[in-house]
Amino acid sequence: KAGVTQTPRYLIKTRGQQVTLSCSPISGHRSVSWYQQTPGQGLQFLFEYFSETQRNKGNFPGRFSGRQFSNSRSEMNVSTLELGDSALYLCASSSLNRGIVDGYTFGSGTRLTVV
Amino acid sequence: DQQVKQNSPSLSVQEGRISILNCDYTNSMFDYFLWYKKYPAEGPTFLISISSIKDKNEDGRFTVFLNKSAKHLSLHIVPSQPGDSAVYFCAASLGDSSYKLIFGSGTRLLVRP
Numbered sequence: 001k002a003g004v005t006q007t008p009r010y011l012i013k014t015r016g017q018q019v020t021l022s023c024s025p026i027s028g029h030r031s032v033s034w035y036q037q038t039p040g041q042g043l044q045f046l047f048e049y050f051s052e053t054q055r056n057k058g059n060f061p062g063r064f065s066g067r068q069f070s071n072s073r074s075e076m077n078v079s080t081l082e083l084g085d086s087a088l089y090l091c092a093s094s095s096l097n098r099g100i101v102d103g104y105t106f107g108s109g110t111r112l113t114v115v
Numbered sequence: 116d117q118q119v120k121q122n123s124p125s126l127s128v129q130e131g132r133i134s135i136l137n138c139d140y141t142n143s144m145f146d147y148f149l150w151y152k153k154y155p156a157e158g159p160t161f162l163i164s165i166s167s168i169k170d171k172n173e174d175g176r177f178t179v180f181l182n183k184s185a186k187h188l189s190l191h192i193v194p195s196q197p198g199d200s201a202v203y204f205c206a207a208s209l210g211d212s213s214y215k216l217i218f219g220s221g222t223r224l225l226v227r228p
Binding site: 033048056104106107108 | 119156158206220
């Protein structure tokens, strides 16, 4: 079955612009989470959605936002881009209401470069 | 405040030997711990998890040990294979009320043929 699909794979944006990243979870998965990975920082939790509702949010500024659609696809948006937003953005999906036990399935990520 | 720490950024072992990756945490409320493996240009892949009520979980060549009193967990890979060369992340969860994973910064494992 198809995995978690993230588009685009690579993106270059200019400071001050905004960007929208897309994530299509595995079919039937209703929980979608977003993480930011920067060198030496591991993965930092952004937010998690389940059935179109944001259930949890990480410690990121309000410039980072997300949403989930009725088909479980999710988007995240970053407005007023800063150089420090350059990172790999990873989306993960889970089939369970509480997906921790089996772990989340991650997509390959979107590599965002802000210049 | 880094609640999950992987103090060794890299580890090199000989093929066939044991690889031991370590992880320390500070929050005693964590109730699940997971290990992920990540190859370049790919997303992390789930390896193995352990509940805080257990001290060991085994899956094939991978075993995770949890020492709650020391707030320490480790991943043992036996025997190590060149294909195991990747970055390994440990992660922790605060349980039913939280759907987020808190990750360490990763350890790069190199298995030499």
